[in-house]
Amino acid sequence: MLEDWLAPKAAALESRGLTRRLRARAADEDLIDLAGNDYLGLARDPRVIEAAAEAVRVWGTGSTASRLVTGTTELHEQLESALAAYVGQESGLVFSSGYLANLGVVTALGGPGTLLISDEHIHASLVDACRLSRSRVEIFPHNDVDTVEKLLAERNEPHAVVMTESVFSVLSDEAPLTALAATAAAHDAVLLVDEAHGLGVTGNGHGSVHALGLAGLDHVIVTMTLSKAMASQGGVVLGPQVLRNHLINRSRPFIYDTGLNPPACAAALAALQILQAEPDRPMRIHTATNRLAEATGVPPAAGPVVSIPMPGPHEAVAAADLCLENGVRVGSFRPPSTPDGLSRLRLTAHAGLSATDLERAGAVIVDAIGQVS
Numbered sequence: 001m002l003e004d005w006l007a008p009k010a011a012a013l014e015s016r017g018l019t020r021r022l023r024a025r026a027a028d029e030d031l032i033d034l035a036g037n038d039y040l041g042l043a044r045d046p047r048v049i050e051a052a053a054e055a056v057r058v059w060g061t062g063s064t065a066s067r068l069v070t071g072t073t074e075l076h077e078q079l080e081s082a083l084a085a086y087v088g089q090e091s092g093l094v095f096s097s098g099y100l101a102n103l104g105v106v107t108a109l110g111g112p113g114t115l116l117i118s119d120e121h122i123h124a125s126l127v128d129a130c131r132l133s134r135s136r137v138e139i140f141p142h143n144d145v146d147t148v149e150k151l152l153a154e155r156n157e158p159h160a161v162v163m164t165e166s167v168f169s170v171l172s173d174e175a176p177l178t179a180l181a182a183t184a185a186a187h188d189a190v191l192l193v194d195e196a197h198g199l200g201v202t203g204n205g206h207g208s209v210h211a212l213g214l215a216g217l218d219h220v221i222v223t224m225t226l227s228k229a230m231a232s233q234g235g236v237v238l239g240p241q242v243l244r245n246h247l248i249n250r251s252r253p254f255i256y257d258t259g260l261n262p263p264a265c266a267a268a269l270a271a272l273q274i275l276q277a278e279p280d281r282p283m284r285i286h287t288a289t290n291r292l293a294e295a296t297g298v299p300p301a302a303g304p305v306v307s308i309p310m311p312g313p314h315e316a317v318a319a320a321d322l323c324l325e326n327g328v329r330v331g332s333f334r335p336p337s338t339p340d341g342l343s344r345l346r347l348t349a350h351a352g353l354s355a356t357d358l359e360r361a362g363a364v365i366v367d368a369i370g371q372v373s
């Protein structure tokens, strides 16, 4: 029965070059990795590894239950305080992924009395959060503050949340956060900023909300993943204490989910401490991004991602495969994962790349694009 149901769907995807495939990664591979999101190059740092291993020895491998039952350890509380202080927000609450942090905060604020206003390039986790929220949802053209203003002014709902990313995940461009925060404040609305690609990268690592002086405002909420610059797993919602208390009581992805596991907490905490002790790491990401952009002929990006448009999905996959054969792993993004329907090569820069790596990667990528285009 499933064969009749799903096989035609699989065939349709295949004919359009949109089939997704899993490819196992070897532990000892010798590659230049421009596809992972380990922006600060800390996922294999011995200090991060040791912190995670020590947490396993002390706390075991899992949290054992929801944070509200037995799943809260001192590591969770230390991590929440450290992240909040680093980003300049009053408090934080960690979730077991960035995806769940977004679902958790939006659904807890959503409902019939809340209008959700979402940038059209927003990450899938926020799209899904809107769908789950039972709110009216309006989508605004990318970075268009005037439309946000109009939607806020015309609403009937008492509450509204404007949602954006500080640095967008595919195009790596920035949101007009200062204007969005002012517009939201003028209309008694909340601004939610997903800093998945800002933490550890923009604002000398503290993220864009902090850099723009918007941290700590009582209508600004920040969400972050711990799976990228923090070299771990998990997510966090950062904002006023009253929000944290509300999430603990009303956020289903927090209440009904087993707490973030202790080694993930400890790894993220160790990564954050290294970032604070070695504040030049974010600058190394920007240097790498600029070199990759220059080598591949695309404009420099605000964030850690270099996004190269390709003629189509087949070419994107073929170019990524050629790069891999030549020792460079890059991502290929195809619809529906791209906001504008264009297929792309997606290169992520990280602080661990040497000048030689960057030179070699640039040459391999340019050659691969030339071969498939």
Ligand SMILES: Cc1ncc(COP(=O)(O)O)c(C=O)c1O
Pocket (backbone or CB within 6 Å): 097, 098, 099, 100, 102, 123, 125, 165, 169, 194, 196, 197, 225, 226, 227, 233, 234, 235
């Ligand atoms: C902008 C953005 N938000 C949220 C997430 C989800 O985070 P996680 O992987 O921790 O679930 C991601 C990517 O993974 C992302 O790019």
